[in-house]
Amino acid sequence: MPEPHGALAQQFEDLEQQHESATLGMWLFLITEIMFFGGLFAAYAVYRSTHPEAWHNGSRHLDVVMGGINTAVLISSSLTMALAVRAAQLSKKTALLANLALTIAFGAVFLGIKAIEYHHKLEAGLVPGRFFTYVGPDLDHLQLFFLFYFIMTGMHAFHMVVGLVVLAVLVVMTLKGRLLGDFYKPVELTGLYWHFVDVVWIFLFPLLYLIGRHG
């Protein structure tokens, strides 16, 4: 029999098995997320293939500087998230708190820049529906591009808001002295989710902001 351990739930043989089960459970959830965003990417690709001109023109309306800065901000948040996992594993409470706080800060900056971009699109009359007052060629399909832009970045932003709430819970748990050493797993699972959201953006950025830059 293994030694009784505070972090070990009774249904598991040892901590290694418990941690592996948690990781696999999280990946199972992430697979459903891959399919969710995958459907959006597939629909995006189909309409891009039938209306390449509209996609090219739509992409040129997006602010590549803001999108680029946001990509860097999100990558930075992934770094601090990975450092938070490391700090939790090594029972470094101050480093864990600092990195969780930094991750939340980077996430908030990302959403702030996103909000500014959304506002610019609203002012330019590029929000689909009754706010779509933009005047130019092939408006129907330009509107379709912006429908994809708002739904894909909107769902991505929603995932970030969820991530920020979970990160805030982790901060509270850390302040109560939990999540350190053998109890680090919730930090790692949150990290898996946060990095996944980063990966979604890694594809959204070129597909939305960069496809219309050339020519």
Place this chain on the structure above:
Amino acid sequence: MSTHVASVRLLLTIFVMLLALTATTVAVAYFDFGRVNIVVALSIAAFKSALVVLYFMHVRYGSRLTWVFAGAGFLWLVLLLVFTFGDYLSRPWESVTAW
């Protein structure tokens, strides 16, 4: 405990590579390679994603079962895209003019 702890140096290396690749993908987007632009953009994105998944998400040091789970997500995504385009590209009445 057998948990893998990533070194700060490795994490910083991945971070710098991700930033460099982001700068690269922005820079090449302004050159006109015709239909190759999208291939380059998606290849860089795929490489960046692989770095995040393997090192930030620790799959590189994960068990074989973790690899199977991560791989299954990728495989199903490929199936989704292949079957979707197998359908749309084989419809002669839909005008597919470019990727």
